Amino acid sequence: MRARGLGVRYRRDRALRDCSFEVAPGGVTALVGANGAGKSTLLKVAAGLLRPTEGTLEVGGEVGFVAQEKPLYREFTVADMLEFGKRANPRWDDRYAQELVDRVNLPRSRKTGRLSGGQRAYVALVLALARRPDVLLLDEPLAEMDPVTREDAVRSIMVTVAETGAAVLLSSHVVADLAGVCDRLLVLDRGEVRLDDPVDELVDGHRLVVAPRDTDLGAHEVVQSRTGERQLTALVRLRGPLDLPDDQVSTPNLDELVVAYLRRNRAVTA
Ligand SMILES: Nc1ncnc2c1ncn2[C@@H]1O[C@H](COP(=O)(O)OP(=O)(O)OP(=O)(O)O)[C@@H](O)[C@H]1O
Structure with missing residues (x-):
């Protein structure tokens, strides 16, 4: 992923300004910054959901994106969601998906609308990981998870990177959880890149x-x-x-x- 002079304006408000950076394959970059710094905006541009106002953001390969709201079909059970993922994605790794669900205490028969926030976040992450994307964009993937689930999620992300060489860009406010996970830190401050260095x-x-x-x-x-x-x-x-x-x-x-x-x-x- 390569950004050059990337800028985004929402009407008159600038959410991103002159951002240039690269995210290499086989690594995890943590995207951090205060509320409103532009993290979600940046991830949405990378996911192709939002068009930059200035500059460019090039992303190579298959992209997986988990939005902050963790949208799932609320009437679908966990098992339905996995089945849906399998049918919709040619690269779907079903063994891996089942293994990730087994790792935590997730009732497969429960409708996703009845899961807790952290459980929903975990299911959304599993769906993204099992698609084996080349570029994985995660907007606050750990926010609602308990410490144990968070550790499982972090390990799954790291295993995926090791196995597939994916490039991961994940936003988080819980920087302490990311020590040992991310190899690069990208700090946004009011829409500008303040820091972009190897950890x-x-x-x-x-x-x-x-x-x-x-x-x-x-x-x-x-x-x-x-x-x-x-x-x-x-x-x-x-x-x-x-x-x-x-x-x-x-x-x-x-x-x-x-x-x-x-x-x-x-x-x-x-
Ligand atoms: N749809 C929108 N319309 C207008 N302004 C927006 C829109 N989405 C975001 N913004 C503004 O753009 C700026 C960046 O928002 P963004 O959601 O990217 O920040 P963030 O770093 O993800 O914040 P948080 O940590 O709170 O999730 C903010 O000032 C926000 O108010």
């Missing part, structure tokens, strides 16, 4: 510093900082070795990284 490089390239207030952070780029009466807390992007005692420095997790980048921009434009 390894982001984690290696940043440090959290909690040090005395007058500490000199040298040439390192301060992404976000807070100064208390005696203490300085900062997230820095390294520009070489960080010359501070070990007990003042730690490696940030994904949540801390995302929040720092989103807050930085708030502070600048507020």
Whole structure:
């Protein structure tokens, strides 16, 4: 998937502005950003449901899309939905679909309209995975799932990527769940790409510093900082070795990284 100068306007409101990025096969990219940042809009353009106002978004191969609303035929049972998927999709992998349903406690005979939100989200994900798409677009796939189902869902996504080499772009607010799943982070902030980097490089390239207030952070780029009466807390992007005692420095997790980048921009434009 390749976006070049992608922009989307809803009448006069700009939802996306000059977005350029790539999503490679065989990887999972996490799409994160505040409410209204443009994540769903971006996924809808990628799914071919919305036309860009500017620029281009090219997507190669078979596309699977699970919308935020997880639409299913409410009068169909889980078994009906699987049967429907099988008949409608030439690439359908029925053994895989059945295995994914078996993995969690999902009553096959229940109508999808009577499933819980998390169960519905899981069924929608199974339907998308079993179609074996080349590009998988998931809008907040984990939002309503309990921690155990969430883990199953994440594992299924990873297995699919490993087996089929699919390119996955998934939006989420639960960044902590995505550590170990996504290899790339795409952060949207009010319609613009704020960060687009491999997770390894982001984690290696940043440090959290909690040090005395007058500490000199040298040439390192301060992404976000807070100064208390005696203490300085900062997230820095390294520009070489960080010359501070070990007990003042730690490696940030994904949540801390995302929040720092989103807050930085708030502070600048507020
Ligand atoms: N159909 C629409 N008509 C007009 N404006 C829209 C429409 N859909 C979205 N928008 C606007 O576009 C912007 C981006 O919305 P979008 O749904 O893509 O954000 P999001 O990042 O997915 O948010 P969330 O995390 O809340 O799901 C918002 O300002 C929103 O109000």
